[in-house]
Each structure stands twice: as structure tokens, then as C-alpha cells.
Amino acid sequence: MSFNTALSGLNAAQAELNVTANNISNVSTTGFKESRTEFADIFSTTSFGSSGTNIGNGVLLANVAQQFNQGNLEFTANTLDLAVSGEGFFILSPGENNDNAIFTRNGEFGVDNNGFVVSNAGARLQVFPVNADGTVTATSLSSTIPLQLPQTAGVPTVTSLVDIGVNLPASAGNLDPLAFDPLQPSTFNASTSLTVFDSLGESHVVTAYYVKVADNQWATYYNTTDSAGATLPIDITGGAVGAGGQLYHVTDFDNSGGYLSNTPDPIQTEAIDFLNGSDPNQIIGFNYANNGTTQFSSPFTVNVLNQNGFPIGRLTGVEISDTGVVRANFSNGQTTALGKIALARFQNSQGLAQIGNNSWEDTIDSGSPLAGEALTSSFGQIRSGALEVSNVDLTEQLVNLIAAQRNFQANAKSIETNNTITQAIINIR
Structure with a gap:
């Protein structure tokens, strides 16, 4: 014995x-x-x-x-290196057609040839679907989707509205609006330009020319260039007939230099054909109200100059917040929320079954996984550019x-x- x-x-x-x-x-x-x-x-x-x-x-x-x-956090220069400071586990999908979720604390993620964010074992990181502002639409485990990085920002956005705010010099001399010529600076008092986009995502420069026609009254012409670089006059719907038959709008100011009104209102262009195969019926609106448009006795100043169009974008980077919202940044200035990293926790973590590659599966002893968002309950905080080292x-x-x-x-x-x-x-x- x-x-x-x-x-x-x-x-x-x-x-x-x-x-x-x-x-x-x-x-x-x-x-x-x-x-x-x-x-x-x-x-x-x-x-x-x-x-x-x-x-x-x-x-x-x-x-x-x-x-x-909890293991210590080690900071890196890779945005897709993630760590959880708390009880949460990252949720992974082992394969494209495998619905059995696995769980890990290893945040060494990369991107595969299809743009999916994957672990070093090839399992796909799961996220909750989100709205455009990054708010989650569903937080159940079954609602999670693989995180995939897009290659473009999608179709281009046509410019349909331009916000302009300028100060027009009250001391400028009056000019004849019928004598306007964009090639002769002496026929207008000031000008400013901005880039707009057509339905194909091609950029075009639109220039606004300001002509003082009377005290507290200004005429504005608009020109652009076609695909060959030739000057293309832009008519304003319902505008006054100006030089060469081009239609312009009139802006009136009060005796204190404050903006009063535009005629016509709203200011909209006739259909613009850039002669490059894009939509020949593109219409652009110009908004001067509530943008700081004034007529003071000071030099011409541009205060606001924005437009709502975008070309096709190229992915330039990814940002991940402490709450796990993943945003893609594009070369056209747009930002898109791709998802919110899903976390899981268990009533008894010690009951999880090890399956290798720093991953676990839930068991009867561990209890069913509870899915949730970072910084809620005890799921913890997500740190981008950091890894949790061995404990x-x-x-x-x-x-x-x-x-x-x-x-x-x-x-x-x-x-x-x-x-x-x-x-x-x-x-x-």
C-alpha cells in the first residue's frame, strides 16, 4: 500500500x-x-x-x-493590436461557415486577403453592427458579424450644396454687371474658388465672381471648366440676365453691412454638363444665409467655404476607440463606422475549455457566453495599440x-x- x-x-x-x-x-x-x-x-x-x-x-x-x-499591457505601434482591460474576451469565428464562436484574450490581429480582421490563427474578429454614428443596432451573440475593412468609400457623392460665407468690401467701387468678363479682373471686385464633384467622382473648380452693382447690392456670377479645361459659364435659375446672356443672382445688405436676402432665393444652378460622361443634369445650390456673409468696410474675406460632395476614397487608416467602435478613414476625408468590437464574459471563466492558439470554448461549467459592449458592466475597456502579455x-x-x-x-x-x-x-x- x-x-x-x-x-x-x-x-x-x-x-x-x-x-x-x-x-x-x-x-x-x-x-x-x-x-x-x-x-x-x-x-x-x-x-x-x-x-x-x-x-x-x-x-x-x-x-x-x-x-x-489580468496581465500587464504592452503598448505597440499597430492599431489592430488590441487588449482588454477587464473581464471580457474577444469573440472569434473560426471560419466562414462555422457558427461556433470561440473566445480569446490574444489581441494580435491582422488582415487577410479578403480584408477581414483575423487572429494569427485565421479566426475572424466579430463585431456588433452599428449605425453611421457608431451606435450599436444589436448586441446579441447571434447578431455579431466579421469585421471587414473596405477598400474604397463606395460610390462618389455628387456636390449638391455649397455653403459660402464672405465679407464683401463696402468701400469697393460700383461696376456694370453687363460688362463682366472672368478673364478681365477689372470687371469684378472679388472672387473665390472651390472644388466640387460630379457623379463620376471627378473634381471641378467652381469660381464665384462678385460684382458691386450699387450701394449695399452685389451681383454674383459662377463659372467652372469642362473636361477640356474650357471655361463653362453656370447659369442661376431665375437669375438676372447679365453679360453674354449669363444668369446671375443679386445679394442685398442693410445699412449696417448685415446680410438681407438673395434674389432669387434659393440660389440654384441650371443643369450643369461637365462634358465628361457624368450626369448632365447636376444642380448645385449656394447658401449664403447664416454663414457670416457681410458687407463691411474691410478687405474681401472668405469665412466659410464648404461643399457636400466626395470622390471615391482610398482607405488610409483605422481608428478604434476605447469603447470598441472601429472607424475607417479614407483619403477623401470621409470616416465610416464599420462596427463595434463584441466582447463576451462568463459566470465561471475557469470552466472554459482550452482549444489551443490562446482560445477557449464555452462549456456547461463556464455557462453560456454573455455578449456586451466595452465599458459596460465588467466587460472592460478596449485598448488599441496594446497587447495583454502573459500573466x-x-x-x-x-x-x-x-x-x-x-x-x-x-x-x-x-x-x-x-x-x-x-x-x-x-x-x-
């Missing part, structure tokens, strides 16, 4: 050595959680119970428990290694002593 007792001690010491060695080998593994050996004694009983003189029968390995305490304390593990070695030696000595006693009994004559 004593041989079996000592043998169980050897097996227990060997198990502790194995667990400690595994912890030490993963000291540099991102998101790794150390394990701890838990032992229980073996005590023989009968149907009549145990007596006060019963001796235990050794030890058994009761459990190898993972320790999910293994190397010094502690080396001490455990020495202790396990001593336990092994002590149990081996018990077997040696039992062997000596047995041999002495056999040698009795």
Missing part, C-alpha cells in the same frame, strides 16, 4: 512539474493565462465509515485550474519548479525506503 501512496505522490509531483513547465514555456505568449495544479487527498472508507486509525492512500490531481487574472510570474514559477522537484525527490525517497523495509522483511530467516 505504501508503494502506491508514494507512487501517487510521484504522479502528483510530475503533474505539477508539467503544469509549471507549460506556464514557463508560455511566459512570452500574448494573452496566455497561467494554470495551477489543485490536489486532493485519497482516503479509504468502508460502508461502516472510517475509523480514527485509518491512514490516507495518497494524493490525486483534482484539477488544473486556469487563472484569469505568468516567472519568478513564482521557478520557485514552484523547485518545490515540485523536491516533492518528486521526497516521494521517490519514500519508495526507496519502502523497498529497503520490504527487502529486510524478505531477508528474515
Whole structure:
């Protein structure tokens, strides 16, 4: 019996050595959680119970428990390196047609050839779908989708409205609006230009020319260029007939230099054909009201000059907030919310089943995964450009290694002593 007792001690010491060695080998593994050996004694009983003189029968390995305490954060220069400061796990989909979610604390993510954000094992990072402002539309585990980075910002946006705010110099001399010529600076008092976009995403420069026609009254002409670079006059619907039959609008100011009105109102162009295959019926509106348009005795100044069109964009970068909202930035100045990183937590994290590659699956012991957003409940905060390093304390593990070695030696000595006693009994004559 004593041989079996000592043998169980050897097996227990060997198990502790194995667990400690595994912890030490993963000291540099991102998101790794150390394990701890838990032992229980073996005590023989009968149907009549145990007596006060019963001796235990050794030890058994009761459990190898993972320790999910927080690891330190190590900061990097990669936006797609993610870390969770809290109890949450990243949710991954192992494959395109695999609905069985797996969970990880390893935030070393990259992009595959299809633009999906994946772990170093190829599993796709899951996010909650969001509205344009980044608010989540659904937070259930079944509603999560793979995070995919777009290659373009989609179709171009046609310019349909321009906001302009200018100060027109009250001291400027009056000019004849019928003598306007964009090639003769002496026929207008001031001008400003901006870039607009057609239905194909091609850019065009539109120039506004301001002509003072009377005290507190200005005429405005608009020109652009076609695909060949030739000057293309732009007519204002319902405007006054000006030089060469071009239609312009009139802006009136009060005696204090404040903006009064435009005629016509609203200001809209006739259909513009840029002669490049784009929509020949493009119409652009110009808004001067509430944009700081004035007529003061100071030089011509542009205060506001914005338009709502965009060309096709190229992905230039990705931003991930502390709440997990992923936004794509494009070369055309647009920003698109792609999703919000989904997190999961469990009633009993130690009940999760390890499946390798720093990943776990839920089990009956762990309970069903509870999906949620970062910075809610105890899911934690998401840190972009950071990784959670292994929570293994190397010094502690080396001490455990020495202790396990001593336990092994002590149990081996018990077997040696039992062997000596047995041999002495056999040698009795």
C-alpha cells in the first residue's frame, strides 16, 4: 500500500512539474493565462465509515485550474493590436461557415486577403453592427458579424450644396454687371474658388465672381471648366440676365453691412454638363444665409467655404476607440463606422475549455457566453495599440519548479525506503 501512496505522490509531483513547465514555456505568449495544479487527498472508507486509525492512500490531481487574472499591457505601434482591460474576451469565428464562436484574450490581429480582421490563427474578429454614428443596432451573440475593412468609400457623392460665407468690401467701387468678363479682373471686385464633384467622382473648380452693382447690392456670377479645361459659364435659375446672356443672382445688405436676402432665393444652378460622361443634369445650390456673409468696410474675406460632395476614397487608416467602435478613414476625408468590437464574459471563466492558439470554448461549467459592449458592466475597456502579455510570474514559477522537484525527490525517497523495509522483511530467516 505504501508503494502506491508514494507512487501517487510521484504522479502528483510530475503533474505539477508539467503544469509549471507549460506556464514557463508560455511566459512570452500574448494573452496566455497561467494554470495551477489543485490536489486532493485519497482516503479509504468502508460502508461502516472510517475509523480514527485509518491512514490516507495518497494524493490525486483534482484539477488544473486556469487563472484569469489580468496581465500587464504592452503598448505597440499597430492599431489592430488590441487588449482588454477587464473581464471580457474577444469573440472569434473560426471560419466562414462555422457558427461556433470561440473566445480569446490574444489581441494580435491582422488582415487577410479578403480584408477581414483575423487572429494569427485565421479566426475572424466579430463585431456588433452599428449605425453611421457608431451606435450599436444589436448586441446579441447571434447578431455579431466579421469585421471587414473596405477598400474604397463606395460610390462618389455628387456636390449638391455649397455653403459660402464672405465679407464683401463696402468701400469697393460700383461696376456694370453687363460688362463682366472672368478673364478681365477689372470687371469684378472679388472672387473665390472651390472644388466640387460630379457623379463620376471627378473634381471641378467652381469660381464665384462678385460684382458691386450699387450701394449695399452685389451681383454674383459662377463659372467652372469642362473636361477640356474650357471655361463653362453656370447659369442661376431665375437669375438676372447679365453679360453674354449669363444668369446671375443679386445679394442685398442693410445699412449696417448685415446680410438681407438673395434674389432669387434659393440660389440654384441650371443643369450643369461637365462634358465628361457624368450626369448632365447636376444642380448645385449656394447658401449664403447664416454663414457670416457681410458687407463691411474691410478687405474681401472668405469665412466659410464648404461643399457636400466626395470622390471615391482610398482607405488610409483605422481608428478604434476605447469603447470598441472601429472607424475607417479614407483619403477623401470621409470616416465610416464599420462596427463595434463584441466582447463576451462568463459566470465561471475557469470552466472554459482550452482549444489551443490562446482560445477557449464555452462549456456547461463556464455557462453560456454573455455578449456586451466595452465599458459596460465588467466587460472592460478596449485598448488599441496594446497587447495583454502573459500573466505568468516567472519568478513564482521557478520557485514552484523547485518545490515540485523536491516533492518528486521526497516521494521517490519514500519508495526507496519502502523497498529497503520490504527487502529486510524478505531477508528474515
